[in-house]
Amino acid sequence: EENGHQNKRLKRGAGEEEAEDQSKKSPKRKIVLLMAYSGKGYHGMQRNMGSSQFKTIEDDLVSALVQSGCIPENHGEDMKKMSFQRCARTDKGVSAAGQIVSLKVRLIDDILQKINNHLPSHIRILGLKRVTGGFNSKNKCDARTYSYMLPTFAFAHKDHDVQEEVYRLDRETLDRVNKLLSCYKGTHNFHNFTSQKGPRDPSARRYIMEMYCGEPFVRENMEFAVIKVKGQSFMMHQIRKMIGLVIAIVKGYAAESILERSWGEEKVDVPKAPGLGLVLERVHFEKYNRRFGNDGLHEPLEWTEEEEKIAVFKEQYIYPTIINTEKEEKSMANWLSTLPIHDFNSSAVEMQANNKNSKNSSDLEGSDGCGDDSD
Numbered sequence: 260e261e262n263g264h265q266n267k268r269l270k271r272g273a274g275e276e277e278a279e280d281q282s283k284k285s286p287k288r289k290i291v292l293l294m295a296y297s298g299k300g301y302h303g304m305q306r307n308m309g310s311s312q313f314k315t316i317e318d319d320l321v322s323a324l325v326q327s328g329c330i331p332e333n334h335g336e337d338m339k340k341m342s343f344q345r346c347a348r349t350d351k352g353v354s355a356a357g358q359i360v361s362l363k364v365r366l367i368d369d370i371l372q373k374i375n376n377h378l379p380s381h382i383r384i385l386g387l388k389r390v391t392g393g394f395n396s397k398n399k400c401d402a403r404t405y406s407y408m409l410p411t412f413a414f415a416h417k418d419h420d421v422q423e424e425v426y427r428l429d430r431e432t433l434d435r436v437n438k439l440l441s442c443y444k445g446t447h448n449f450h451n452f453t454s455q456k457g458p459r460d461p462s463a464r465r466y467i468m469e470m471y472c473g474e475p476f477v478r479e480n481m482e483f484a485v486i487k488v489k490g491q492s493f494m495m496h497q498i499r500k501m502i503g504l505v506i507a508i509v510k511g512y513a514a515e516s517i518l519e520r521s522w523g524e525e526k527v528d529v530p531k532a533p534g535l536g537l538v539l540e541r542v543h544f545e546k547y548n549r550r551f552g553n554d555g556l557h558e559p560l561e562w563t564e565e566e567e568k569i570a571v572f573k574e575q576y577i578y579p580t581i582i583n584t585e586k587e588e589k590s591m592a593n594w595l596s597t598l599p600i601h602d603f604n605s606s607a608v609e610m611q612a613n614n615k616n617s618k619n620s621s622d623l624e625g626s627d628g629c630g631d632d633s634d
Contacts (some may be wrong), residue, residue, distance in 0.1 A: 285365035289394055293386035293562055294358040295569060297576040304349040323377035329364040346396040346542045347403055352534045354577045356569050357541035361396035381576045386565040388558050391551055402543040404489040405498055408536040408581050410591050411475050411482045417510045427482050428475045439505045440470040447522045451529050452501060453494035458524040466491045478582050496531050503530040513603035528601050533590040536581055
């Protein structure tokens with residue numbers, strides 16, 4: 260019997276055994292990981308247990324955590340066992356430069372390098388920090404900042420014949436875009452900017468801290484601009500619809516008054532811009548940092564040292580993916596061609612008549628994308 264055991268041990272290989280021994284000795288601790296990824300080809304961040312046909316970012320992450328020896332295999336199968344929580348549930352095709360996940364792992368040597376060795380190059384762990392035992396990255400997050408990169412021809416007026424490659428955004432149009440985006444600041448009822456939330460659902464009220472469009476720049480002969488938005492939390496598709504409505508107004512399909520109308524109780528037809536340009540830029544933990552950031556045991560959840568790595572990742576993986584996909588698949592140009600189909604002028608009475616059938620579903624509580632950005 261003794262020899263039998265010995266043979267089994269030899270068969271497994273010394274390297275494997277050494278890694279297992281080391282990981283068993285390593286203490287389990289609550290940490291956060293700073294993640295960056297290009298979302299193209301993935302069905303969002305969140306893992307769909309039991310549905311292997313739709314690959315998510317978390318599928319690749321969990322696999323790397325198991326293979327590197329940070330977590331046992333059964334924690335990969337049941338993520339509650341490692342207290343796993345993502346800060347934002349990014350949607351299909353959406354990228355991230357500053358996603359945060361919290362979980363319990365074995366703190367093995369060279370942990371970041373070992374996890375990254377088992378990840379594809381378009382998913383990177385850029386940083387790690389210890390946090391308090393009860394930390395939950397979704398609940399402790401005060402705000403999220405997203406960016407949306409789009410070709411500037413999206414803002415060309417519908418009556419102008421535009422050649423996409425040569426279009427350049429003028430100062431007057433950029434100023435108008437920023438005036439409209441600034442209207443979103445403050446607290447508004449965004450029930451028209453998501454699905455399955457009625458006008459009286461309290462969770463449809465959201466607080467937006469800032470929203471603006473930066474200076475345009477040229478890449479691959481096409482002009483792009485980046486819109487930044489910071490809010491407490493966002494509902495599913497909210498950011499894409501906020502941008503979609505501003506584009507519809509600037510292009511001349513909808514009147515400016517539709518913005519005020521959209522926050523009222525009536526149902527308004529709000530177009531949803533493509534998902535391609537959306538990037539989770541960073542998540543904010545101001546309250547946590549004030550309480551625990553300087554307690555001598557924990558570091559504040561700020562990533563100034565990692566900023567250069569984040570910038571390099573964006574230049575290498577996120578921006579080229581957005582630019583090349585836009586040029587090849589023309590997602591913005593194709594979406595713009597659907598804007599004339601939308602009905603921006605219906606009265607509330609007409610809309611109610613048209614939406615009698617869907618009214619019941621719009622009053623349902625949404626699947627809670629609410630404390631969590633599901634865009």
